[in-house]
Amino acid sequence: MNRGRRPGQVSSRDAVLRAAREQFSRKGYDAATVRAIAAEAGVDPSMINHHFGTKEQLFMAALESPVDPKEHLTAVLDGPRDGVGERLVSRFLTVWDSPAGAAGVAVLRTAMQHEWSAALVREFILNRAIKPLLAGLGVPAEEASWRGSLVASQLSGLILTRYLIKLEPIASAPHAVVVQALGPTIQRYLTGAVSGGLSDWITKTGD
Numbered sequence: 001m002n003r004g005r006r007p008g009q010v011s012s013r014d015a016v017l018r019a020a021r022e023q024f025s026r027k028g029y030d031a032a033t034v035r036a037i038a039a040e041a042g043v044d045p046s047m048i049n050h051h052f053g054t055k056e057q058l059f060m061a062a063l064e065s066p067v068d069p070k071e072h073l074t075a076v077l078d079g080p081r082d083g084v085g086e087r088l089v090s091r092f093l094t095v096w097d098s099p100a101g102a103a104g105v106a107v108l109r110t111a112m113q114h115e116w117s118a119a120l121v122r123e124f125i126l127n128r129a130i131k132p133l134l135a136g137l138g139v140p141a142e143e144a145s146w147r148g149s150l151v152a153s154q155l156s157g158l159i160l161t162r163y164l165i166k167l168e169p170i171a172s173a174p175h176a177v178v179v180q181a182l183g184p185t186i187q188r189y190l191t192g193a194v195s196g197g198l199s200d201w202i203t204k205t206g207d
């Protein structure tokens with residue numbers, strides 16, 4: 001006799017994922033709590049630990065991300081400060097040209113169609129990847145948001161042109177060529193001097 005779930009019945013794991021996507025997209029990673037997610041899912045908080053382990057692992061599962069940025073940030077930060085831009089682009093290309101990259105493209109396609117997914121991707125890119133990178137570089141807090149957004153704009157543009165619409169010649173360019181072309185720009189966004197209107201705007205928004 002089949003004692004599985006009846007048709008239409010939602011498992012506790014699915015309920016937690018649904019609640020996690022709602023909480024993370026609405027509140028962001030830091031403000032969303034395991035207790036609040038469990039309450040929305042109608043389960044005991046221990047069920048989250050049972051199904052996913054940690055809050056960070058739950059976030060990765062909710063996003064369906066094939067890559068954990070923590071696995072790569074150490075390598076990007078390991079080396080001369082003036083080479084971090086090139087190391088970031090090189091590591092970025094290595095990940096996106098691997099099987100994990102194909103799954104990443106699927107995640108981004110979903111993000112373009114659903115606001116909850118777009119919110120999770122924003123949270124993932126800025127707060128789980130770029131923000132720790134900037135912190136590791138010692139970038140002042142008042143500059144981090146702008147610098148992070150600029151880096152994200154460059155890397156998301158690379159994803160769009162190389163992996164989504166496959167714009168040539170960048171779609172098939174060797175890693176070394178792309179690194180040489182984009183590394184200095186990323187470096188400037190991360191650690192270079194800001195001037196003129198941008199400097200004034202950073203000061204204004206940081207107040």
